Amino acid sequence: MDFALLWLGLLLPLVAALDFGYHHQEEMEAFLKDVAQNYSSITHLHSIGKSVKGRHLWVLVVGRSPKEHRIGIPEFKYVANMHGDETVGRELLLHLIDYLVTNDGKDPEITNLINSTRIHIMPTMNPDGFEAVRKPDCFYTNGRENNNFYDLNRNFPDAFEFNNVSRQPETVAIMEWLKTETFVLSANLHGGALVASYPFDNGVAATGSSYSRSLTPDDDVFEYLANTYASRNLNMRKGDQCKNKMNFPNGVTNGYSWYPLKGGMQDYNYIWAQCFEITLELSCCKYPREEKLPFFWDSNKASLIEYIKQVHLGVKGQVFDYKGNPLPNVIVEVQDRRHICPYKTNKFGEYYLLLLPGSYTLNVTVPGHEPHLTKVIIPKKSQDFSALKKDILFPLRGKLDSILVSNPPCPMIPLYSTLPSHSAATKPSLFLFLVTLFHILLK
Structure with a gap:
């Protein structure tokens, strides 16, 4: 022994x-x-x-x-x-x-x-x-x-x-x-x-x-x-x-x-x-x-x-073309929370979006083409050690290669200075204004 x-x-x-x-x-x-x-x-x-x-x-x-x-x-x-x-x-x-x-x-x-x-x-x-x-x-x-x-x-x-x-x-x-x-x-x-x-x-x-x-x-x-x-x-x-x-x-x-x-x-x-x-x-x-x-x-x-x-948290998956090939550089974002540098799929066609439980509409976009919308519901009790899996078939038939490869990266400049009004999600609510005012008065 x-x-x-x-x-x-x-x-x-x-x-x-x-x-x-x-x-x-x-x-x-x-x-x-x-x-x-x-x-x-x-x-x-x-x-x-x-x-x-x-x-x-x-x-x-x-x-x-x-x-x-x-x-x-x-x-x-x-x-x-x-x-x-x-x-x-x-x-x-x-x-x-x-x-x-x-x-x-x-x-x-x-x-x-x-x-x-x-x-x-x-x-x-x-x-x-x-x-x-x-x-x-x-x-x-x-x-x-x-x-x-x-x-x-x-x-x-x-x-x-x-x-x-x-x-x-x-x-x-x-x-x-x-x-x-x-x-x-x-x-x-x-x-x-x-x-x-x-x-x-x-x-x-x-x-x-x-x-x-x-x-x-x-x-x-x-x-x-x-x-x-x-x-x-x-x-x-x-x-x-x-x-x-x-x-x-x-x-x-x-x-x-x-x-x-x-x-x-x-x-x-x-x-x-x-x-x-x-x-x-x-x-x-x-x-x-x-x-x-x-x-x-x-x-x-x-x-x-x-x-x-x-x-x-949230949702993850891959975006495929009609032949089942994964699509890189495709924009995948929630419809009402667009990022100033659009979030895109990686070289494997993958996307990962951190989201709290709720109902969302995903906007899948290839530049020059109509966006493809798909709804997802993130459950209140998420799966253990896995986001909700949602693969997406992009319905466009035809060549996407040149568009996807030439899709330029987001420039390293002060992006918000060129977009004074970007997203409703960033606008302060009346409640936030009142809370801020209350803190100012207490100082």
Whole structure:
């Protein structure tokens, strides 16, 4: 019996237990490579680029097909440590990796999540900034920016105003990475407050900025996503745990309502990459002492897992021509929530739309042809680990190849400046106006 147990132990993956401390670049790389080697069937480690100082920007993928996309399996991502001195998210993602791989095959929820989702985890987007910080500090340090002293969360193209800054290697790496995958849902992890913030971070009158907030056409989904995370983090949900900071009802806020910023990553994801992203501020202190890390893991573990599951909201499917060939670059959007950069099918003809339960009309459009409308009903109780599947046959007979191939990408310009009135979904309601006025009077 002892020999059998010994052989069983030798067959099981062995990774040294991840401690609750801060892991610098070499330690982090060693852990990630160890995981990739010992759990090679469900993980894939790769670098999407390098920082200013040449440090790799590592991404660990977890899923049943970690090296490539599979039709019907949505792509999810977490990115942390965008500001080098905001460190809690970096360590949480390392512990999330450890939790996922060690519970596969043991915990049914984690096993089903890995079966149905391809999860991309980037523990640090700004390794140079992290290494520049000499000791834990709750406030601003030079490590916030990258090694060229650029704030990476002000470094992306902006849909509302020109952002003529020098694109940094870390930013370019993210932008190129977003072109390689059909990301559906994402969150970027920050510190210095305790709140889940959702787009837009910037705005114009057409998105409601006159009323101290900036709404996307999918505002209902974004509010739901932010509440999903915050509601499972007891301290975040209280909304007032950081001294001398704003109070956030239920631990959520619209980004613009908190403070406007230009060139942010979450707006870029939503507009140009068809990926719903929110920003998670996870600690009042930017760089807390490492003995606090177990507390942060306990506070965020359930939220991190539950948020990944939301990638299965709504409806997904493929668009086919009359011969059964999948059609890329076809616009598929809900009729009353058009995106300023139209959401299109990928090279496999796939679309993914995050939607709450309800009845919707999908507008399927090929430029130069009449739109094809189809109704879907998202049930109140969605299927476990799967969005509603709805394949669509585009009724047009004839050649579509030249139209679909030549369909140009959305330009990287301030798009909202050219469309002053875009979508009814972004117009503030009377209720929102009264609530905003009430808050102003209380200040």
